[in-house]
Amino acid sequence: MSDAFAAALEKTSAEVxxxxxxxxxxxxxxxxxxxxxxxxxxxxxxxKELFAIIGPNGAGKTSIFNVLSGVYRPQxxxxxxxxxxxxxxxxxxxxxxxxxxxxxxxxxFSNLTVIDNLMLGRHHHVRxxxxxxxxxxxRAHSEEVAHRAVVEDIIDFLEIQQYRKFPVGLLPYGIQKRxxxxxALAMEPxxxxxDEPVAGMNVEETEDMARFVLDIRDELAVPIIMVEHDxxxxxxxxxxxxxxxxxxxxxxxxxxxVQRDPDVIRAYLGQEHASxxxxxxxx
Amino acid sequence: xTALLTDRGGRGSRPRGRPELYTSYSSDIALLNTPAKRAGxxxxxxxxxxLPFAVSDQVLVLLGTGLAMSVGAIGLxxxxxxxxxxxxxxxxxxxxxxxxxxVLSGDPDGRLVGFGLPMVVWLPAxxxxxxxxxxxxxxxxxxxxxxxxxxxxxxxxxxxxxxxxEWDSVTGGxxxxxxxxxxxxxxxxxxxxxxxxSGAQKVYLFALVVLIAAAVPARNLARxxxxxxxxxxxxxxxxxxxxxxxxTKAKLLAFTISSFYAGICGALLYTITRTVEPNSFNxxxxxxxxxxxxxxxxxxxxxSIMGAxxxxxxxxxxxxxxxxxxxxxxxxxxxxxLTNVELEAMLYGLLIIAxxxxxxxxxxxxxxxxxxxxxxxxxxx
Ligand SMILES: Nc1ncnc2c1ncn2[C@@H]1O[C@H](COP(=O)(O)OP(=O)(O)OP(=O)(O)O)[C@@H](O)[C@H]1O
Ligand SMILES: [Mg+2]
Numbered sequence: 001m002s003d004a005f006a007a008a009l010e011k012t013s014a015e016v017x018x019x020x021x022x023x024x025x026x027x028x029x030x031x032x033x034x035x036x037x038x039x040x041x042x043x044x045x046x047x048k049e050l051f052a053i054i055g056p057n058g059a060g061k062t063s064i065f066n067v068l069s070g071v072y073r074p075q076x077x078x079x080x081x082x083x084x085x086x087x088x089x090x091x092x093x094x095x096x097x098x099x100x101x102x103x104x105x106x107x108x109f110s111n112l113t114v115i116d117n118l119m120l121g122r123h124h125h126v127r128x129x130x131x132x133x134x135x136x137x138x139r140a141h142s143e144e145v146a147h148r149a150v151v152e153d154i155i156d157f158l159e160i161q162q163y164r165k166f167p168v169g170l171l172p173y174g175i176q177k178r179x180x181x182x183x184a185l186a187m188e189p190x191x192x193x194x195d196e197p198v199a200g201m202n203v204e205e206t207e208d209m210a211r212f213v214l215d216i217r218d219e220l221a222v223p224i225i226m227v228e229h230d231x232x233x234x235x236x237x238x239x240x241x242x243x244x245x246x247x248x249x250x251x252x253x254x255x256x257x258v259q260r261d262p263d264v265i266r267a268y269l270g271q272e273h274a275s276x277x278x279x280x281x282x283x
Numbered sequence: 284x285t286a287l288l289t290d291r292g293g294r295g296s297r298p299r300g301r302p303e304l305y306t307s308y309s310s311d312i313a314l315l316n317t318p319a320k321r322a323g324x325x326x327x328x329x330x331x332x333x334l335p336f337a338v339s340d341q342v343l344v345l346l347g348t349g350l351a352m353s354v355g356a357i358g359l360x361x362x363x364x365x366x367x368x369x370x371x372x373x374x375x376x377x378x379x380x381x382x383x384x385x386v387l388s389g390d391p392d393g394r395l396v397g398f399g400l401p402m403v404v405w406l407p408a409x410x411x412x413x414x415x416x417x418x419x420x421x422x423x424x425x426x427x428x429x430x431x432x433x434x435x436x437x438x439x440x441x442x443x444x445x446x447x448x449e450w451d452s453v454t455g456g457x458x459x460x461x462x463x464x465x466x467x468x469x470x471x472x473x474x475x476x477x478x479x480x481s482g483a484q485k486v487y488l489f490a491l492v493v494l495i496a497a498a499v500p501a502r503n504l505a506r507x508x509x510x511x512x513x514x515x516x517x518x519x520x521x522x523x524x525x526x527x528x529x530x531t532k533a534k535l536l537a538f539t540i541s542s543f544y545a546g547i548c549g550a551l552l553y554t555i556t557r558t559v560e561p562n563s564f565n566x567x568x569x570x571x572x573x574x575x576x577x578x579x580x581x582x583x584x585x586x587s588i589m590g591a592x593x594x595x596x597x598x599x600x601x602x603x604x605x606x607x608x609x610x611x612x613x614x615x616x617x618x619x620x621l622t623n624v625e626l627e628a629m630l631y632g633l634l635i636i637a638x639x640x641x642x643x644x645x646x647x648x649x650x651x652x653x654x655x656x657x658x659x660x661x662x663x664x
Contacts, residue, residue, distance in 0.1 A: 100526070107525075123528050133507035133510070134500035149308065
């Protein structure tokens with residue numbers, strides 16, 4: 001990948017200390033009137049790691065993301081992101097620190113074009129104020145052009161050139177998923193959260209998305225937490241996998257070990273299959 | 284593609300015959316980014332400046348009122364069309380602007396409070412006072428949404444009406460009112476007829492200049508990061524927060540800027556109409572502004588102007604209706620099944636509903652369709 005975006009990301013990742021984990025999630029508890037969404041989950045994510053979270057429906061995976069991005073406030077526990085405790089901070093503050101995410105059900109601004117959606121990802125990098133915006137000359141103008149250059153690089157990277165001026169609401173589902181990834185990338189994240197990036201995609205779209213995710217980790221060196229039900233993708237991509245069930249951690253480890261863990265098989269297939277063959281054979 | 288990426292900063296030249304091929308981002312994000320748009324806007328502005336020499340003073344006053352209302356409609360469109368916050372309180376901010384301007388410009392020795400200050404003071408002050416009030420009210424929008432916000436802002440109108448009615452020393456009281464804004468520029472009256480221009484011609488041109496000075500920054504705001512943040516808050520507020528947009532800040536900004544425009548509108552409006560009556564800043568005025576936004580087209584600046592012109596000129600036509608339709612009476616007391624005032628109110632309602640159903644983009648959308656049709660003419664597909 002080229003130019004403006006790569007340069008911008010390099011600057012961002014230079015601020016991250018490689019030796020320390022980007023994220024420390026310790027003993028977090030979150031419950032809603034009666035429902036225990038997260039009960040005592042802890043994990044760390046390393047500076048260049050692709051960390052996957054798997055678990056049955058309703059296990060609490062999306063809730064973990066909502067705690068991370070500040071949408072939910074946990075009742076107990078600490079969350080340290082790039083060394084700072086972020087519990088209690090508002091979502092836009094956490095976003096400005098460099099946490100970006102995509103959503104399980106696409107949350108794009110469907111009336112706006114692909115370009116505008118990605119430009120919105122640049123929001124916390126916009127330095128000019130309202131008065132400059134009203135004049136739209138000098139600083140505001142040159143900044144807009146620079147942000148646009150970054151956005152165009154991302155559009156090239158994700159191969160969505162032909163859609164750039166379409167309102168995203170009109171685009172096919174698989175493309176919308178890519179645009180949402182693009183919006184997250186435009187934030188120049190220090191940590192990227194992907195909630196079911198390949199859900200509902202066909203084989204070809206899944207392969208494209210998997211390739212993008214790998215490129216993001218390997219070439220852009222952005223650490224990723226990925227929630228995904230597609231075991232093939234998880235086993236192929238993840239460095240480490242955490243399994244959760246009913247809001248509790250079951251195990252964490254490299255994909256191969258996790259796959260063979262009897263507790264994991266039990267959580268997925270029920271008690272009677274505990275001794276059955278390993279699940280989700282890698283492709 | 285590579286050619287597109289290499290020339291990033293400069294103005295970039297456009298290959299002939301390819302109006303939508305941009306050779307730089309700079310020309311793509313320009314205000315008028317095609318030659319056709321540039322020519323069209325230039326023609327409209329030129330026509331608008333030539334108009335006062337072609338039509339009667341009576342029509343000019345009406346058109347000038349439309350220009351002033353356009354400023355207010357742009358304001359409401361910023362908060363409602365762009366940022367998605369429904370406000371029924373727009374009339375209140377218009378009133379604040381009108382009285383700020385009337386008081387600051389008013390005769391210091393007159394019956395009511397007045398300071399005799401020049402236009403360069405009262406015009407911005409009208410915007411600033413209304414804008415400050417908007418800033419104070421905006422926290423409501425950070426706590427309430429949708430219908431609740433609409434109802435609370437409706438409260439503002441009643442509050443304002445009461446204050447305007449009771450505060451005699453400023454407003455002159457109901458039924459009496461006060462002389463409106465005294466507009467002068469470098470000692471020349473902007474409202475009284477002179478050797479070269481009549482009063483109506485002057486005031487029309489004044490309103491036109493102010494509208495242009497208000498519309499261009501609004502358009503700039505809309506295409507900037509601030510405008511994008513407004514749209515994000517309008518479309519999906521949770522996602523907006525998660526990508527780094529502060530909802531509180533966006534809503535504060537939207538309300539403040541919107542109210543600033545309302546204040547300017549008020550000052551301008553009562554420069555044109557020559558008297559301010561405290562009962563005029565009522566719910567009907569707020570509803571008119573909403574009609575302008577919805578009929579003209581939400582989240583467009585040119586649509587705001589089209590809507591404001593349409594809604595301002597509408598009564599001029601409904602007034603004529605009683606002459607032709609027997610069961611419609613003239614004026615509030617006129618006999619018949621309906622009066623033309625009632626007819627007007629009904630028409631607003633019908634038009635709003637019709638546009639929402641058939642063309643949610645308003646007159647702006649109608650214009651887009653016409654333009655696209657002629658672009659392909661004589662081929663209809
Ligand atoms: N806002 C909320 N209010 C009440 N309960 C909630 C809320 N959000 C999540 N829950 C509950 O918390 C539990 C975990 O939900 P979560 O969405 O985190 O699951 P998930 O692992 O992402 O599931 P899936 O694989 O279906 O996406 C569920 O029982 C859910 O009903
Ligand atoms: Mg989920």
